[in-house]
Amino acid sequence: MMNTIHFLGRFHPLLLHLPIGFVLLAFVMELWRRWRRREGWEKPIRFALFLSMLSAIVAAALGYCLSLEGGYEAALLGRHQWAGFAAAALAVAAWRLRSNQRWAFPILTLNVVVITLAGHFGGMLTHGKQYLLEYAPAGISRILGSESRETLPAVGKLDSAVVYSAFIHPILERKCAGCHNPDKAKGRLLLQEAATLMKGGEHGSPIQPGKPWESLLVSRIILPETTEGHMPPQGLPQVSSEELALLQWWIAAGADTAVTASQVEIPEAILAILETKVNNAWRILARQATPPSARTLRMLQQAGIPVGPIAQESPLVEARLSYDTALTTQKLRMLRKIAPQLVSLDLSHTNAAGDMLDVLSSLPNLIELNLSHTAASDASLHSLRKARHLESLNLYGTAVTDAGLEQLKALPGLKKLYTWQSQATPAGIEALQRARPELEIWNGWERDTTFRQVQLKAPVISAEKELFEDSVAVALELNFGQVDIRYTLDGSEPDSSSLSYSGPIVLTKTTRLRTxxxxxxxxxxxxxxxQFVRVRYRPQAVALAKAPDERYSGRRGRVLYDFKKGTERFSDGEWAGWQGENVQATFDLGRVVPVSSVTVGALEDTGAWIFFPRGIAVWGSTDGKGWQPATTAGYPETEKQYSARTRNFTESFSPIEARYVKVEVKGQLHNPAWHPNPGGPSWVFLDEILVE
Structure with a gap:
């Protein structure tokens, strides 16, 4: 009986939006009728009220069934239930009393308020009390008496940081606490405090110190998103590969909630992740800023100002005006439109000088500023007095003197200064170094260091698809002026003498493009x-020597020939995974055809124990009995930690006649010695095996 009730309760989220929509529809139609004094609206309004009544009653009943599962904070659940029941009662009253001129509209208005509150309380139950205001600007949060959860952890120095509170707890708070908090304790598990985390819930503790892969916390995260039990549930923000690596490392190190970073061994790969979590200007400003509008960016670009985000999905932007010798004061002043977001500005080799540089005083969030080979002077540096976030300043080849360096002592965040071929004297530089011993001052020609702040970004390889049947057009994009883009199509490393890009490249065969x-x-x-792969043959079927792990079955291996590339998330359902073993797949092409290459699509996510293949072997057969070796290839072991990435491994060979093609993919089998969990059974994840 209870199973039936629970089954019916699961339909509550499916239907709960219907009464809200119908009540709002009736309310809007009633307002329109009253404002425009229109006739003929009574029947549609009555019909909307009838549907709102019916759906509200059903939603309230199903919600009660759902509440019997438990796991919800009693007080908040009570408010949601009573608001829901009241909304249903008011929906009945609004329909029954529609003809009452005195009460019809007030009841409908009250129902809009009550059903809104019911929805808000329901959202708090399922997503947590802070969900609505989680990403609200600080000002709005203060006005409404709430604090955003997106606050910076107090991480000033890495060595003294408590690992759990600084790095682990924020992950659990952002990705898990929405369903495991005092208001909604799914599985009676609370993750807001260290003590309740270690205590666990109805399935015991989610942490097994020293055993990350036996810990329920990790095993639930790595389940495919479409699998019941995967956490966080599908549709909610997922745990990233870096976050998963941190959780695994902390658990493997003993899951001590009080240990500091200086008291635990930190592999190089984990150290690189932790260092990005320490507070710095980039992180602070990224949390505070809102992205500039696309209209503003487009206007600046049309005005000849190359501007764009510093990274994908970042609200911070950079402007690169180098070698623009026709700069005007008006053009530079346009940068004020993105002053809150502008953190990197390159004016090198421009005519920027004098009053033109006064605009710097209105750009307080600059972190990187390149004034090399400009007419910048001591007076120009006075405009930087508000640049409290400035970390890198390039004055190479300027007229700045010792007096200008004296002004730089007041910049609290300055970390790197480039003064080669400026008018500053060795004595002035030495005086600044004594006053600011932590400041790195570069006063000589060391190309690898002096210009490391101005390394070009790599071109973006853009195409409609990576797998194609006839041809595909590939564009190389870089939002930067006067750049020479070079590329190769044979897999070799491009240099300044390689092919020069001038327009879309049309590929008609499997090609590795590097630029x-x-x-x-x-x-x-x-x-x-x-790598772009031409799909020449479509297999009729595939036979696997060993089935993939049931958690990552890849639709029982069909992902190996469905011609859909998986994402960089191993749990997206488009990958088939095998742990601690090699993979052997035999493809039936349906008829005997000439075969000359095989491409294997693979995923690597070292934090999740997933590694690229170590080798590939290929055989061909006309009858599925006698096999002819086609090729074998070996690949080097991954030598350091990498975030999730994908790669196509293509092996070409002398053409053979075959209907059946057998491909063996040799995995890493065990984590390498440098891994945070050396010797553990590693995974190989495949999405496409293509025959050409």
Missing amino acids: RAYKELWTPSEIADK
């Missing part, structure tokens, strides 16, 4: 790399 950006006096960009 790099060049610009005079700039450090070349990193190499961007992407």
Whole structure:
């Protein structure tokens, strides 16, 4: 009986929006009728009221069934239930008393208020009390008496930081506490405090110190998103690969809630992640800023100001005006429109000088400023007195003297200063160094260091798809002026003599495209790399020697030939995973055809114990009995921690005639020695095995 009640209760989230919609529809139609004094609206309003009554009664009944599952904070649940029952009663009254001129509209108005409160209380039950205001600006949160959960952890110095409170608790708070808090204790598990975390819930403690893969916390996170039991539930913000790596490392290190970073061994890969969590200007401003509007960015770009976000989904922006010798004061003043978000400005090799640089005083959030080879002077530096976040200042080849350096002592955040070929004397530089011993001052020609702040970004490889049947057009994009983009199509490393990009590249065969950006006096960009695979044959079926892990079955192996690339999330349902073993798949092409290459699509996420293949072997057969070796290849072991990434491994060979193609993918099998959990059974994740 209770199972039936619970089953019916699960329909409450499906239907709860119907009464809200119908009540609001009736209310809006009634307002419109009264304002415009229109006739003929009575029947539609009555019909909307009837539907709101019916759906409100059903939603309230199903909500009661759902509440019997438990796991909800009693007081808040009570408010939600009574508001829901009241909304249903008012819906009945609004329909029954529609003809009463005195009470019809007041009852309908009251129902709008009550059903809104019921919805708000329900949202608090399912998402936590802070859900509505979680990302609200600080001013709005203060007015409403709430504090956003997106506050910076108090991490000033890494060594003294308590690992749990500084790095682990924020992950649980952001990604887990919405369902495991005093208001909604799913599974009777509370994750807001260390004590309740270690105590656990109805399934025991989610933490097994020293055993991350046996810990329920980790095992639930790594389940495919579409699997029941995956946490956080599908549709909510998911745990990133870096966050998962931190959780696994902390549990493997003993899950001590009081240990500091200096008291525990930190692998290099984990250290790199932790250092990004320490408070700095970039993080502070990113939390405070709101992204500039697309209209504003477009207007600046049309005015000849190359501007864009510093990283994907970041609200902070950078402007690169280098080598623009026709700058005007009016053009620079346009930067004020993005002053709250502008953190990086490059004016090198421009005609910026004198009063033009006064605009710097209205850009208080600059973190990086490049004035090299401009007419910047001591007077120009006076405009930086408000730049309390400024960390890097390039004065190479300017007229700045010792008097200008004296002004820089007042910049609290300055970390790097470049003064080569300026008018500053060795004595002036030495005096500044004594006053600011932590400041790195570069006063000589060391290209790898002096210009490391101005390395070009890698071009973005843009195409409609990576798997194609006939041809695909590929564009190389870089939001930066006068840049020379070079590329190769044979997998070799591009240099300044490689093919020069001038427009979309049309590919008609499997190709590994690599590209790099060049610009005079700039450090070349990193190499961007992407492989495009031509799909020539579509297998009729695939036979696996060993089935993938049931948690990552990839629709029983069909993801290996469905021609849909998986994302960088191993739990997205588009990957098949095997743990601690090699993979052997035999493809039936349906007929004998010439075969000359095989491409294996793989995922690597070292924090989740997932590694690229160590080798591939291919055989062909016309009858599925006698097998002809086609090729074998080996790949080096991954030598350090990487965030999630994908890669296509293509092996070409002399053409063979085959209907059946057998592919063996050799996995890493065990985590390498450098891994936070060396020797543990590693995974190999595959999405596509393509035959050409």
